[in-house]
Amino acid sequence: MSAAAFRYEPAATPLLRRERAEGVLHLGLRARGGASVLETLYQQGCLKARFPKPVDPTWLEAVLLNVSGGVAGGDDLASRITLAAGARAIIASPAAERFYRALSLGGPARLTLAIDLAPGARLEWLPQESILFDGCAFSRRSEIALAGDARFLGVETLVFGRAAMGERLARGSIRDTIRLSRDGRLQLHEAIRLEGAIDALLARPATAAGARATALMIYAAPDAPSRLAGLRAALDGAEAGASLVLPDLLLARALAPTAEALRAVVTAGLRALRDGRMLPRVWQC
Numbered sequence: 001m002s003a004a005a006f007r008y009e010p011a012a013t014p015l016l017r018r019e020r021a022e023g024v025l026h027l028g029l030r031a032r033g034g035a036s037v038l039e040t041l042y043q044q045g046c047l048k049a050r051f052p053k054p055v056d057p058t059w060l061e062a063v064l065l066n067v068s069g070g071v072a073g074g075d076d077l078a079s080r081i082t083l084a085a086g087a088r089a090i091i092a093s094p095a096a097e098r099f100y101r102a103l104s105l106g107g108p109a110r111l112t113l114a115i116d117l118a119p120g121a122r123l124e125w126l127p128q129e130s131i132l133f134d135g136c137a138f139s140r141r142s143e144i145a146l147a148g149d150a151r152f153l154g155v156e157t158l159v160f161g162r163a164a165m166g167e168r169l170a171r172g173s174i175r176d177t178i179r180l181s182r183d184g185r186l187q188l189h190e191a192i193r194l195e196g197a198i199d200a201l202l203a204r205p206a207t208a209a210g211a212r213a214t215a216l217m218i219y220a221a222p223d224a225p226s227r228l229a230g231l232r233a234a235l236d237g238a239e240a241g242a243s244l245v246l247p248d249l250l251l252a253r254a255l256a257p258t259a260e261a262l263r264a265v266v267t268a269g270l271r272a273l274r275d276g277r278m279l280p281r282v283w284q285c
Contacts, residue, residue, distance in 0.1 A: 021068035021075040023047030029060055031086035031120075036060040040082070047077060052281065059088045063282055064127075066097060073102025073137055075109040083121035083150075092280040093127040096159070096259075101135030108137035108173055119148030126270070126280060129157040129213075129259055137173040144180040144220075151221035152180070153273055155266060158192075159213045159259040160202060169198040180220060180249075187249050190216065211239070211255035213262040219250040219273050227273060234272035238265040 025047035028040030035057050043049060046068040054061040066077065083089060102108060117123055146152055156178065161167030173195050180188040194201055202208040219227055227250055231242045240254035252269055256262035270279060278284075 021046045021066075021072070021077070023066065023068070023077045025049060025064065025078070026080045026082070027062060027089075027091075028082040028084070029087040029089055030084035031088075034058060036087045036089060039084070047079060054090075059090050061280065062089060062091045063094050063280075064091060065094055070098035070100050071109045071111070071136075071138060072100045073109055074107055075111075075138075077110070078112045080114045080116075081123065081125075082116045083118060083123055085118040086120040087118075088122045090124045090126065090280060092282050094282045094285070096129040096131050097127070099130060099132045099136040099138055101133055102137035102173075108139050108175075111138060111140040113140075113142040115142070115144045115152070117144075117146050117150035117152060119150060121147075122151040123153070124274070125152070125154035126283070127155070128283065129159050129263070131159045131162065131259070132169060132172065132174065134161065134167065134169050135171055136169075139175040141177045142179070144178070145184075146180070146182040146220060148183070149222055150182075152218065153221075153270075154218045155215060155270060157213065157215040157259075157262060157266060159262070160198065161212060163212050163258045169202075171196060172198045174198070178216075178218075180218065182220070182248070187220070187246055188218070188251075208255055211257060213256045213259050215254045215262055215266050217242075217252040217254075217266065217269050217273070219252075220248060222248050224248050224250040230272045231269060234268040235265065238268075240265055240269070242269075 023045035026040055026042040027049060029036050030039045036059055046066055048065045048067055050063045052061050144152060160169050176192040178190040203210050225244055228244050231252055235242060238254055242252035244250050254262060254265045256265060
C-alpha cells in the first residue's frame with residue numbers, strides 16, 4: 001500500500017460567525033390624575049425595561065437592561081422614549097454598559113436612541129457609564145426632540161478602559177453623536193469621532209490630556225440660567241466646566257483619570273441639577 005493512500009486532505013472550514021444581539025424598545029408615557037403612567041411598552045430581543053416603585057408617584061421610574069451582557073460588533077439596538085404632555089420620567093441603567101472588542105467579521109455595533117418630549121414633559125435620562133474595551137467598534141446616535149417648555153436632563157459618560165485593570169485602548173472605532181432640538185430647531189450637535197490608536201489620541205493636550213474618562217451633562221429647560229451658579233459650585237475643584245450655551249440650554253463637561261473619580265464629579269453635578277435629590281437607587285448598588 002503506498003503512502004499516498006494515507007494522505008489527509010482537511011475539509012474547508014466555514015468562518016466562525018458570532019451571534020449578533022438585536023433589541024428594540026419603545027416606552028410611551030402620559031400624565032393621568034397627577035401621576036405619570038405607562039401607555040406603551042414594546043420590547044423585543046435583548047432590550048428590556050423594569051419599573052421599580054417610584055419615590056415620587058408623579059414620576060415614573062424605569063430601568064433599561066441589555067440582557068445580552070454587553071455590546072459587541074454587529075449588535076443592533078434601537079430605543080425610543082416618548083412622553084406626552086405633562087408626563088415625567090426618570091430612566092436609568094442597572095450598571096455600566098460594556099463595549100467589547102469587535103470581531104472583523106461583525107462590523108461595528110449600531111445603537112440608536114430617539115427621545116420625544118411634548119410640552120410640559122420632563123425626562124431625566126441617567127444611564128451609568130459606558131466602559132470601552134480595546135478593539136471596540138460602535139456607532140451610537142441619540143436624537144432628542146423637545147416641544148414647547150419640555151425639560152430634559154441627561155448624562156453620557158465614556159470610560160476608556162478600566163484603569164485598575166491596566167486596560168488601554170490601543171485601537172478602536174468610536175462614533176458617538178447627540179443631537180438635541182426644540183420645536184424643530186437644532187440646539188446641540190455633539191459628535192465624537194475616534195479612530196485607530198485611541199490611547200494616543202487621548203494623550204494629546206487638545207483632546208483629553210491623558211484623562212481616561214469623560215462626561216457630558218445636558219440640562220435643557222427654561223430655567224437653565226438659574227442653574228448655572230449652583231452647577232459650577234458643585235463642579236469646583238474638578239477638571240470640569242459648565243456653560244450656558246443658549247438661554248434654555250446648559251452644558252457641563254468633565255474629565256478624570258479614572259471612572260471612580262469621574263463618577264464623584266458627575267454625581268455632584270447631577271445632584272445640583274436635581275435640587276439635591278438622590279440619584280436612582282440603581283446608581284447606589
